[in-house]
Amino acid sequence: MKHTLNYKLFSRMFRQIAFVGVAATMVSGAALAEDDVKLGLMLPYTGTYAALGEAITNGIELAIEENGGKLGGRSVNLMRLDSEAKPGKAPQNMNRLVNGEGADVIIGPVHSGVAMGMIKIARQEGAITIIPNAGLNAATRQFCAPNIFRTSFSAWQTAYPMGKMAYDRGYRKIATIAWNYSFGKESLEAFEEGFKAAGGEIVKQFLTPFPKVEFQAYLTEIASLKPDAVFAFYAGGGAVKFVKDYDAAGIKNAIPLLGSGFMTDGTLDAQGPAAEGVMTTLHYAASLDNPKNKSFQKAYQDTYGKAADIYAVQGYDAGQMLVQALDAVKGNTSDKDALIKALAAVKIDSPRGPWHFSKAHNPVQNMYLREVKNGHNVVVQVAAEAVDDPATGCVMAQ
Amino acid sequence: MDLTTILIQLLNSVQYGLLLFLISSGLTLVFGIMGVINLAHGAMYMIGAYLAYAFVEWSGSFSVALLLGIPVMLVVGIIIERFLIDHLYKKDHLFQVLLTFGLILILNDLQSLIWGNDTHGVPIPEVLSGSITLTDTMQYPVYRLTVSAICLVLALGMYWVIQKTRLGMTIRAGASNREMVEALGINVRTLFTIIFAAGVALAGLGGMISAPLSSVYPGMGDSVLIICLVVVVIGGIGSIKGAFWGAMLIGLVSTFGPILIPSLASVMVYLVMAIVLLVKPRGLFA
Numbered sequence: 001m002k003h004t005l006n007y008k009l010f011s012r013m014f015r016q017i018a019f020v021g022v023a024a025t026m027v028s029g030a031a032l033a034e035d036d037v038k039l040g041l042m043l044p045y046t047g048t049y050a051a052l053g054e055a056i057t058n059g060i061e062l063a064i065e066e067n068g069g070k071l072g073g074r075s076v077n078l079m080r081l082d083s084e085a086k087p088g089k090a091p092q093n094m095n096r097l098v099n100g101e102g103a104d105v106i107i108g109p110v111h112s113g114v115a116m117g118m119i120k121i122a123r124q125e126g127a128i129t130i131i132p133n134a135g136l137n138a139a140t141r142q143f144c145a146p147n148i149f150r151t152s153f154s155a156w157q158t159a160y161p162m163g164k165m166a167y168d169r170g171y172r173k174i175a176t177i178a179w180n181y182s183f184g185k186e187s188l189e190a191f192e193e194g195f196k197a198a199g200g201e202i203v204k205q206f207l208t209p210f211p212k213v214e215f216q217a218y219l220t221e222i223a224s225l226k227p228d229a230v231f232a233f234y235a236g237g238g239a240v241k242f243v244k245d246y247d248a249a250g251i252k253n254a255i256p257l258l259g260s261g262f263m264t265d266g267t268l269d270a271q272g273p274a275a276e277g278v279m280t281t282l283h284y285a286a287s288l289d290n291p292k293n294k295s296f297q298k299a300y301q302d303t304y305g306k307a308a309d310i311y312a313v314q315g316y317d318a319g320q321m322l323v324q325a326l327d328a329v330k331g332n333t334s335d336k337d338a339l340i341k342a343l344a345a346v347k348i349d350s351p352r353g354p355w356h357f358s359k360a361h362n363p364v365q366n367m368y369l370r371e372v373k374n375g376h377n378v379v380v381q382v383a384a385e386a387v388d389d390p391a392t393g394c395v396m397a398q
Numbered sequence: 399m400d401l402t403t404i405l406i407q408l409l410n411s412v413q414y415g416l417l418l419f420l421i422s423s424g425l426t427l428v429f430g431i432m433g434v435i436n437l438a439h440g441a442m443y444m445i446g447a448y449l450a451y452a453f454v455e456w457s458g459s460f461s462v463a464l465l466l467g468i469p470v471m472l473v474v475g476i477i478i479e480r481f482l483i484d485h486l487y488k489k490d491h492l493f494q495v496l497l498t499f500g501l502i503l504i505l506n507d508l509q510s511l512i513w514g515n516d517t518h519g520v521p522i523p524e525v526l527s528g529s530i531t532l533t534d535t536m537q538y539p540v541y542r543l544t545v546s547a548i549c550l551v552l553a554l555g556m557y558w559v560i561q562k563t564r565l566g567m568t569i570r571a572g573a574s575n576r577e578m579v580e581a582l583g584i585n586v587r588t589l590f591t592i593i594f595a596a597g598v599a600l601a602g603l604g605g606m607i608s609a610p611l612s613s614v615y616p617g618m619g620d621s622v623l624i625i626c627l628v629v630v631v632i633g634g635i636g637s638i639k640g641a642f643w644g645a646m647l648i649g650l651v652s653t654f655g656p657i658l659i660p661s662l663a664s665v666m667v668y669l670v671m672a673i674v675l676l677v678k679p680r681g682l683f684a
Contacts, residue, residue: 046506046507046510046616046617047506047616047617047620048615048616048617048618050510050515050616050617051514051515051516051517051616053515054515180663180664206660207660207663208656208663209656209663209664210664211621212621213612213613213621214414214652216410216413216414216653217407217410217652217653217654217656217657218656218657219536220403220406220407220410220536221403221657223533223535223536224399224400224402224403224533224535224536226535236517236615237517237612237613237614237615237618239517240517240519240612240613240615241611241612241613244519244611244612244613245611248522248529248537248539248541248542249536249537249538249539250529250531250535250536250537251535251536254534254535255535266516266517267517267613269516269518269519270516270517270518270519270613270614271519272519272521
């Protein structure tokens with residue numbers, strides 16, 4: 001009996017909460033103008049990747065703001081949906097944005113696992129999707145589609161050029177380590193491909209459970225293997241912990257640390273002196289010396305009170321590409337084919353340097369070799385110019 | 399693997415195991431004595447880490463951060479127990495799970511509001527920043543060893559309190575027969591508040607002392623909660639001794655496992671849990 005009563009009370013409370021929720025949705029719905037361009041942002045706003053979702057959103061907003069707050073002459077409605085970086089929720093969330101909210105363009109996600117779920121629905125529904133981060137190779141390889149664009153990078157692009165850089169610096173035997181999930185594995189494979197092509201040898205590959213951050217056992221193994229250098233991929237909190245542990249174990253002096261640029265981007269403050277001397281490749285560095293980057297960094301600092309990182313740049317470029325394409329179609333989002341054509345043709349003057357889309361809708365862009373000096377990623381040289389992902393298996397690229 | 403490497407890996411195992419014990423002991427204490435499943439235990443660990451970050455930023459000293467952080471955690475524990483958990487003792491576990499799960503969401507959002515979403519680091523205290531040379535390529539940070547020492551002292555301290563003091567006697571009595579203890583005139587309500595606050599403070603302390611080793615980032619409590627639940631289940635729910643040996647076992651398994659059988663690295667810990675439960679369904683020391 002007692003339980004029945006409790007559950008009754010509970011279900012009454014639940015109904016009240018649900019009612020308030022519905023009422024609130026109706027109110028916010030009423031405030032929408034009919035002719036807004038609807039952008040559905042499916043990004044992580046909570047959890048490990050929350051900072052990335054925030055930076056991307058800021059970048060998009062900044063690009064639209066610089067265009068007078070409009071796209072193709074129409075005002076813009078940004079609908080944010082927290083992806084929670086959970087792959088399992090991706091199809092459901094994507095469906096909600098496409099069919100429930102009627103978004104004209106979807107922007108997301110950060111996490112490659114979530115991207116797999118999104119891409120599936122995007123291909124089914126033909127929804128125009130712009131990926132502002134997730135670098136899984138497949139998005140612009142076997143799963144490429146006319147309606148799917150990526151303003152960021154492929155895993156291959158950010159790691160392959162480091163292979164030659166490492167060989168040129170005299171390293172012959174390298175051990176690699178990354179989180180055991182698609183992007184981590186793809187980064188290591190791309191580096192290994194590049195390093196072997198240059199003539200180097202991979203001593204051992206370590207894949208550590210994602211998202212665990214206990215590295216001591218692996219570092220002990222690396223120290224006993226004594227390779228010439230280590231190539232690693234970690235991001236966010238994992239990157240901070242790995243770089244600090246690597247330094248604290250005293251390995252860094254004997255075995256230099258190389259990595260994918262995400263390991264030292266947006267994390268340098270937290271890593272502190274432990275990151276000094278770490279070399280990485282990426283399609284951007286906050287210190288890049290070009291006028292567009294300087295004006296972008298200043299505008300971002302003025303608006304959001306902090307320096308822009310790579311994620312903000314990728315969001316900003318997603319915003320820039322919408323500004324260009326919607327101007328080209330004069331704000332008409334109902335003719336999807338025309339809009340897709342306009343999106344594919346954009347030429348972006350980005351803070352990372354100019355880039356355009358490949359046939360597979362992945363950026364053709366420069367990769368920079370950076371070294372951490374005094375807490376900043378300093379560009380050492382261009383590691384490779386106009387890098388184009390091989391797009392293996394993409395029908396559009398044939 | 400040569401002998402030196404094995405010895406260093408053993409050191410890694412013990413060091414990780416001790417830290418796991420510190421964090422999970424609070425969870426098992428609260429469940430064993432109060433019968434409350436506190437899913438927000440990981441969130442308490444996160445708050446501890448963020449407090450360490452905030453207080454070190456403000457005062458520049460890690461010891462000051464610890465001195466300020468521990469009382470704050472105790473107060474947080476008292477508030478949660480008095481105002482929330484207190485209403486649920488007589489209800490089904492489901493209600494506690496709902497409440498403490500809700501707390502995770504609220505605390506994660508609060509963290510995001512107060513400290514933002516960036517990843518932060520806490521510098522290792524100056525006096526402990528050195529390292530001990532083990533081999534020509536490998537050193538061991540003094541701070542890691544200090545953390546192990548703190549955990550060991552706390553483990554012995556907890557053993558002493560529970561086995562040798564009056565409070566400990568009451569706690570043990572309360573765990574085995576709550577009604578009888580109440581009938582003997584002991585204020586169980588106060589006892590519960592003390593235990594819950596201690597559990598929260600232990601999780602918070604774990605977060606604080608591991609902050610300089612690790613990094614401080616949103617959602618860091620979630621994975622900690624899972625590994626703590628594994629430790630507690632392996633050791634036997636409610637047993638401090640079980641939590642200790644469970645933590646040591648997990649420390650060993652997650653150090654040697656991934657190196658010896660890399661393909662099973664992600665599932666190793668759960669595999670061990672499954673085997674333990676097959677042999678001893680109530681855990682090692684229940």
